[in-house]
Amino acid sequence: MSAIELIQYVSEALYVWIFVLTAWRAIERPRLASIEIALLFGAATVVVAESLVFVVLGVPPPQVVSDLAGALLLLLPYILLRLVDEFAGVPPVVLHLAELALAASIIALFAGGQPAPLWVVLLAVAYFVLTTLYVTVAFVLAARESRGSTARRMTAVAAGSCFLALDIFVAGIGAVLPGAAQPLAMLGGLLGLASGLAFYLGFATPDWLQRSWREPEMLAMLERADDLAAQADTPGMIRQLEAIVSMTLGLPHSFAMLWNEAESLLEAVPEQAFSPAQLEAMGASMSPDGDLLRVKPGTMLAGRCFELQQPIYSENPVRDDPAHADLYRQAGVHAILAAPMRAGGERFGVLGVYTQKPRLFAEDSLGRMRLMAHQAAIVVRTRRLLERNAELRGQEEVSRLKDEFLSSATHDLKTPLTAIKGITQWIRRRITPGRDINADDLRVDLGRIEAAAERMTSLVNELLDISRVQMRKPLELTQGNVDLASLARDVCQHHQEMTSRHEVRIDEASQPVTGRWDGPRLERVLDNLIGNAIKYSPEGGEVRVSIRKCTDEASQDWAVLDVRDGGIGIHAEDADRIFDRYERGRNASQLGIAGTGIGLAYVREIVAAHGGRVAVQSEAGKGSTFTVWLPLSGPKEGGSSPEPS
Ligand code: ADP
Numbered sequence: 001m002s003a004i005e006l007i008q009y010v011s012e013a014l015y016v017w018i019f020v021l022t023a024w025r026a027i028e029r030p031r032l033a034s035i036e037i038a039l040l041f042g043a044a045t046v047v048v049a050e051s052l053v054f055v056v057l058g059v060p061p062p063q064v065v066s067d068l069a070g071a072l073l074l075l076l077p078y079i080l081l082r083l084v085d086e087f088a089g090v091p092p093v094v095l096h097l098a099e100l101a102l103a104a105s106i107i108a109l110f111a112g113g114q115p116a117p118l119w120v121v122l123l124a125v126a127y128f129v130l131t132t133l134y135v136t137v138a139f140v141l142a143a144r145e146s147r148g149s150t151a152r153r154m155t156a157v158a159a160g161s162c163f164l165a166l167d168i169f170v171a172g173i174g175a176v177l178p179g180a181a182q183p184l185a186m187l188g189g190l191l192g193l194a195s196g197l198a199f200y201l202g203f204a205t206p207d208w209l210q211r212s213w214r215e216p217e218m219l220a221m222l223e224r225a226d227d228l229a230a231q232a233d234t235p236g237m238i239r240q241l242e243a244i245v246s247m248t249l250g251l252p253h254s255f256a257m258l259w260n261e262a263e264s265l266l267e268a269v270p271e272q273a274f275s276p277a278q279l280e281a282m283g284a285s286m287s288p289d290g291d292l293l294r295v296k297p298g299t300m301l302a303g304r305c306f307e308l309q310q311p312i313y314s315e316n317p318v319r320d321d322p323a324h325a326d327l328y329r330q331a332g333v334h335a336i337l338a339a340p341m342r343a344g345g346e347r348f349g350v351l352g353v354y355t356q357k358p359r360l361f362a363e364d365s366l367g368r369m370r371l372m373a374h375q376a377a378i379v380v381r382t383r384r385l386l387e388r389n390a391e392l393r394g395q396e397e398v399s400r401l402k403d404e405f406l407s408s409a410t411h412d413l414k415t416p417l418t419a420i421k422g423i424t425q426w427i428r429r430r431i432t433p434g435r436d437i438n439a440d441d442l443r444v445d446l447g448r449i450e451a452a453a454e455r456m457t458s459l460v461n462e463l464l465d466i467s468r469v470q471m472r473k474p475l476e477l478t479q480g481n482v483d484l485a486s487l488a489r490d491v492c493q494h495h496q497e498m499t500s501r502h503e504v505r506i507d508e509a510s511q512p513v514t515g516r517w518d519g520p521r522l523e524r525v526l527d528n529l530i531g532n533a534i535k536y537s538p539e540g541g542e543v544r545v546s547i548r549k550c551t552d553e554a555s556q557d558w559a560v561l562d563v564r565d566g567g568i569g570i571h572a573e574d575a576d577r578i579f580d581r582y583e584r585g586r587n588a589s590q591l592g593i594a595g596t597g598i599g600l601a602y603v604r605e606i607v608a609a610h611g612g613r614v615a616v617q618s619e620a621g622k623g624s625t626f627t628v629w630l631p632l633s634g635p636k637e638g639g640s641s642p643e644p645s
Pocket residue numbers: 528532533534536565567568569570578579583584585586587588589594595596597598599600601623624
């Protein structure tokens with residue numbers, strides 16, 4: 001057997017093998033594209049079988065048989081063109097021209113006699129080469145628009161078509177230059193083999209190769225899936241999932257639906273606004289905030305995929321889901337591919353794409369979609385577990401802080417109570433029969449009892465306020481004329497007496513800053529802010545309180561209070577949060593500084609009740625400045641505070 005013969009037999013065997021594989025696939029999943037592919041290699045197989053029979057018989061094939069083989073061969077480019085038309089569309093004029101040329105070539109072949117006249121050969125070669133080159137370009141373009149293994153399979157088919165065109169071209173040259181038949185036959189044989197191999201990789205891709213082609217795209221997908229964790233809400237997560245599907249499959253129209261267990265509905269981000277009639281036709285509704293489209297499981301093809309928990313590929317949604325035919329038509333949906341998101345036996349939703357044309361390698365896309373849906377489900381599940389965990393830990397922390405608050409409140413109450421008890425016992429011991437009690441001493445002691453009782457009253461009032469804050473009830477103010485500067489002076493002095501490591505200073509305004517406020521409540525504000533400034537400066541240092549007046553654009557007068565320290569500061573991410581109940585800065589807990597996260601929530605509530613505002617400017621490790629704006633006229637409907645200056 002010569003080398004040329006060997007090459008020819010190998011490539012023929014390859015074509016027959018591809019036929020077996022693609023025919024099997026077409027029987028398993030009888031779709032137009034898979035049937036056309038099987039027909040393509042079926043035609044090639046008949047030609048191979050025919051030539052083999054006559055080689056074995058040792059006689060030349062009769063005229064009609066070789067004409068038939070030639071006609072079958074001429075069918076190959078046409079079937080390839082139909083395939084391209086299926087998934088990418090071919091202009092009708094090109095299709096008709098190819099049909100005309102095919103018919104003319106076949107007629108000329110049958111009418112031309114044996115051997116075929118040169119013009120018949122040239123006509124057939126021209127038709128074959130031009131059509132196959134058109135197919136090559138179409139597959140190259142489709143490959144550029146696709147991703148991953150689909151793109152590679154398309155490229156392999158393009159290469160196969162190109163080699164086939166060259167093979168026939170070389171055969172055409174052989175017919176024109178009979179002298180060069182030998183080397184051209186060798187070249188033709190090699191091109192035939194190359195086309196067989198490329199078609200094998202494209203149309204009958206072995207599993208191991210598909211897996212290795214998929215790997216990089218799956219890795220890229222997983223990398224992007226990381227961003228899912230950063231999405232704060234359901235619409236964000238849905239959009240991210242859609243971006244991942246579009247990127248991985250290279251298709252613009254993707255959709256993700258997340259399962260809302262509580263409502264027993266699938267939620268999607270709608271691409272467009274739907275009219276009530278459309279919503280009704282879909283059996284869908286919008287979420288109360290209008291962000292999400294909600295669909296019952298089992299509704300439309302995607303809902304059916306979720307209900308059955310099985311991937312779905314429909315080349316004809318109008319036929320497969322006639323109840324919603326109009327919707328598919330309006331949206332130009334001609335093919336749908338969807339896979340359920342499922343992990344650890346839990347259902348998380350559906351991922352899918354829809355296209356204007358059927359997919360050529362639909363089983364390939366469906367396989368990737370299943371993998372993606374599974375990976376996405378794992379990411380969503382992990383994220384939900386983490387969220388649940390954080391929520392539980394948050395609840396534990398809140399309950400711990402509540403306990404702490406209760407115990408410190410009880411402790412605070414005990415101090416004046418002990419004082420009252422001690423002084424009354426002391427007085428009782430002095431009331432002995434026959435002994436005069438010194439009235440001045442008694443007055444002093446009663447004064448101390450009164451002061452302790454007042455301290456208790458103020459503590460109980462504070463506790464009542466805080467319980468109102470906790471129950472989110474508004475505070476009721478008792479307004480009077482209050483001099484903020486003198487109040488601040490007293491509070492500063494009180495705190496200075498309790499610390500030797502800090503210097504508590506006050507910068508007062510040149511004139512008194514007096515407003516219609518609730519004095520005891522503002523005292524709580526000052527007490528909390530100055531107390532915090534000292535507590536969160538564990539190394540000691542200066543705490544500076546300043547008070548000034550300002551007038552805003554609406555000519556409203558404001559008192560502005562700053563409490564500045566050089567302590568541990570606050571991380572930017574915590575700055576807003578710390579004004580909420582039971583919220584603490586991360587560095588406060590890390591440094592083991594005790595607290596309950598209630599004080600600033602109380603401060604904000606008091607300031608807001610006065611029509612004012614509180615804010616903080618801080619840098620972790622460098623200190624903080626808390627600023628309070630209070631309208632001098634007291635609380636006012638619809639009043640607003642000026643921006644920090
Ligand atoms: P507590 O001090 O009891 O934790 P607060 O509501 O008064 O509760 O304060 C909330 C959090 O704000 C504190 O836990 C701390 O992290 C942060 N914070 C408040 N004041 C300061 C300050 N002057 N410097 C640094 N962090 C502060």
